[in-house]
């Protein structure tokens with residue numbers, strides 16, 4: 252599918268093109284270059300991933316791991332040469348729109364480096380124990396991210 256994601260009005264200024272199902276090898280390359288975990292990426296459903304920039308050389312990617320009615324927002328990364336141009340914000344906005352279309356309720360995430368970035372986007376820090384058991388048991392949560400990673404959540408306005 253080559254659909255270009257619609258952006259919230261306030262994000263249209265950035266002119267970042269978002270598409271679904273980025274190439275798996277490109278996602279792994281981008282994560283590896285930015286020291287983010289890749290060990291479980293081959294197990295993931297890329298239907299729930301978005302990319303921005305070009306398909307050959309994505310500027311950024313983000314994905315969801317579904318634990319309906321919640322999800323783990325994961326693998327958000329923007330190429331260091333493309334940072335500060337709105338890619339990160341646009342990708343998070345697009346994955347939230349996607350999650351709302353799936354009627355998901357809460358997006359959880361782990362981060363070691365971007366707590367302030369996510370706070371600006373209305374994610375709030377919570378204790379690990381507050382995360383649903385199913386998410387706590389996934390590999391990113393239980394094995395791949397260090398205990399020092401901050402856990403955050405955002406409640407979506409999904410209807411239904």
Ligand SMILES: CC(C)(COP(=O)(O)OP(=O)(O)OC[C@H]1O[C@@H](n2cnc3c(N)ncnc32)[C@H](O)[C@@H]1OP(=O)(O)O)[C@@H](O)C(=O)NCCC(=O)NCCS
Nearest residue numbers: 327328329334335336337338339340361362364365367368
């Ligand atoms: C976090 C990240 C995705 C942001 O991408 P980006 O394209 O640079 O973000 P944007 O251009 O949309 O920036 C949006 C705002 O967040 C700020 N920001 C960006 N990265 C930030 C960070 N790591 N910490 C705090 N603020 C940050 C920007 O200054 C900008 O602020 P402004 O709107 O007031 O100007 C990118 O820095 C990155 O890939 N980091 C490494 C991987 C990572 O930490 N991923 C998150 C793990 S889940």
